[in-house]
Amino acid sequence: MVPDIFHKDFAPTPYWWEAYRPVAGDLVEVPRSAAVAIVGGGYAGLSAALELAKHGIDCVVLEAQELGFGASTRNGGAVSGGVNLGKSYSGRTIGVAPERAERILSDASDAFALIDRLIEEEKIACFWEKPGRFVGAWTRKHFESQSRRLAMLNQAAQSGAYMVSHERQREEIASDYYFGGMVVERSGKLHPALYYQGLLDACRRRNVALCAKAAVGALGRSGVGWRVETSRGALTAGEVVIATNGYTGSLTPALRRRVVPVASHIIATEELPPDLARSLIPKGRTLSDTRRVLCYYRLSPDGARMVFGGRARFTQVDATVSAPILYRYMTDRFQQLRGVRLTHAWTGNVAFTLDALPHMGQREGLHFCLGCNGSGVAMMTYLGWQTARKIARAANYACAYDTEDFPDHPLYTGDPWFLPALGTYYRLRDNLDRLLG
Numbered sequence: 001m002v003p004d005i006f007h008k009d010f011a012p013t014p015y016w017w018e019a020y021r022p023v024a025g026d027l028v029e030v031p032r033s034a035a036v037a038i039v040g041g042g043y044a045g046l047s048a049a050l051e052l053a054k055h056g057i058d059c060v061v062l063e064a065q066e067l068g069f070g071a072s073t074r075n076g077g078a079v080s081g082g083v084n085l086g087k088s089y090s091g092r093t094i095g096v097a098p099e100r101a102e103r104i105l106s107d108a109s110d111a112f113a114l115i116d117r118l119i120e121e122e123k124i125a126c127f128w129e130k131p132g133r134f135v136g137a138w139t140r141k142h143f144e145s146q147s148r149r150l151a152m153l154n155q156a157a158q159s160g161a162y163m164v165s166h167e168r169q170r171e172e173i174a175s176d177y178y179f180g181g182m183v184v185e186r187s188g189k190l191h192p193a194l195y196y197q198g199l200l201d202a203c204r205r206r207n208v209a210l211c212a213k214a215a216v217g218a219l220g221r222s223g224v225g226w227r228v229e230t231s232r233g234a235l236t237a238g239e240v241v242i243a244t245n246g247y248t249g250s251l252t253p254a255l256r257r258r259v260v261p262v263a264s265h266i267i268a269t270e271e272l273p274p275d276l277a278r279s280l281i282p283k284g285r286t287l288s289d290t291r292r293v294l295c296y297y298r299l300s301p302d303g304a305r306m307v308f309g310g311r312a313r314f315t316q317v318d319a320t321v322s323a324p325i326l327y328r329y330m331t332d333r334f335q336q337l338r339g340v341r342l343t344h345a346w347t348g349n350v351a352f353t354l355d356a357l358p359h360m361g362q363r364e365g366l367h368f369c370l371g372c373n374g375s376g377v378a379m380m381t382y383l384g385w386q387t388a389r390k391i392a393r394a395a396n397y398a399c400a401y402d403t404e405d406f407p408d409h410p411l412y413t414g415d416p417w418f419l420p421a422l423g424t425y426y427r428l429r430d431n432l433d434r435l436l437g
């Protein structure tokens with residue numbers, strides 16, 4: 001451990017867990033049967049369960065670990081309406097036909113509206129605010145390519161996006177680090193673990209069975225439905241929803257071949273002097289950038305700490321490895337933070353897809369919603385909701401992410417052995433881009 005960046009009370013767990021810590025608690029018994037069994041208890045699984053319950057459909061959530069173990073209590077809490085859609089883990093934006101792009105963005109905009117509505121309807125106290133986002137341009141060329149995307153974002157997703165020049169950048173961030181960037185007004189932020197807890201409470205109010213420590217180990221056809229084997233007993237279910245995102249494993253090999261689990265890491269600082277904290281991000285927006293190996297950051301809900309994330313490594317590594325790297329990224333942007341100590345550092349998995357788009361649908365008779373591609377607070381909530389509405393036959397239009405084409409690759413079997421090398425290569429490419437402008 002590098003001593004001078006770690007606070008004496010440093011913990012290698014999410015800062016958010018100070019407010020809600022995933023616990024197994026008193027285990028809810030796994031029922032013998034349910035109309036719908038949902039595998040995975042993150043935002044997607046809970047949002048699906050909540051909507052099914054609203055339609056009077058009895059469902060069970062089966063979570064392998066504690067409730068909230070996955071990315072849903074570990075993320076940065078930045079909520080977007082689609083600005084990163086199509087951006088792969090290489091940072092490259094994968095092209096889609098304009099007509100499809102419009103539908104994809106329009107559904108992303110609906111995802112933002114859904115989370116806004118859900119928080120209001122379920123009265124979830126999670127520090128939900130809509131201050132907008134600033135996406136810093138890593139190079140001049142990136143600034144130009146951001147400018148070219150404005151019209152589409154504003155037309156299809158009502159993003160309220162506009163460019164901010166390098167000269168005016170200090171209105172957004174107390175740093176000259178970027179070549180200007182893009183503001184996306186229709187973006188928000190929340191406390192991810194409190195949002196998660198709010199979804200849990202909403203499910204409990206509707207008597208959804210929420211079963212922690214119930215890893216699903218096998219699925220088999222049983223009559224017209226499914227036999228679901230869990231580590232705490234078996235049940236029969238009419239339908240099954242797979243909501244395992246970056247933790248998708250050998251239970252569903254066909255899905256595992258279609259998602260690449262990539263680690264993302266975050267650090268949180270000690271409380272900063274109030275004047276310093278207030279000065280860093282004057283408008284309280286969330287920030288990210290256009291690098292291949294992107295960073296994302298914001299202030300904590302009480303405005304006292306910097307919460308700074310990025311792909312310090314593409315795989316799960318110890319905080320002693322990820323925290324010094326993120327610390328350097330943070331102080332590259334904010335030299336005024338040199339010397340502050342870190343109280344928390346943690347990691348979690350996101351799921352990238354080969355076309356950089358989220359997906360829902362059915363494979364081999366199983367419903368699934370997967371592939372947040374790094375931005376899933378609103379999107380995975382939405383895909384869970386859409387999946388439930390499809391099952392309840394309440395959907396009055398086909399979601400743009402519900403398509404047959406969920407690409408795989410003949411050389412990828414679900415083991416992302418190549419990620420460390422890829423991460424190194426992308427970091428080099430980022431540095432080269434910066435040098436070449």
Ligand SMILES: Cc1cc2nc3c(=O)[nH]c(=O)nc-3n(C[C@H](O)[C@H](O)[C@H](O)COP(=O)(O)OP(=O)(O)OC[C@H]3O[C@@H](n4cnc5c(N)ncnc54)[C@H](O)[C@@H]3O)c2cc1C
Nearest residue numbers: 040042043044064070071072075076078216348372376377
């Ligand atoms: C560090 C980090 C930062 C992020 N920052 C942001 C951000 O700022 N904004 C944003 O929009 N998104 C962000 N994300 C992404 C966002 O957190 C995810 O997209 C979202 O939480 C995914 O929700 P989910 O329900 O699909 O999956 P998860 O919350 O990951 O839940 C999946 C669950 O499935 C369970 N599971 C797996 N296999 C089984 C099995 N066989 N049986 C039972 N259960 C199983 C796992 O234990 C896990 O709990 C970030 C993610 C990380 C890791």
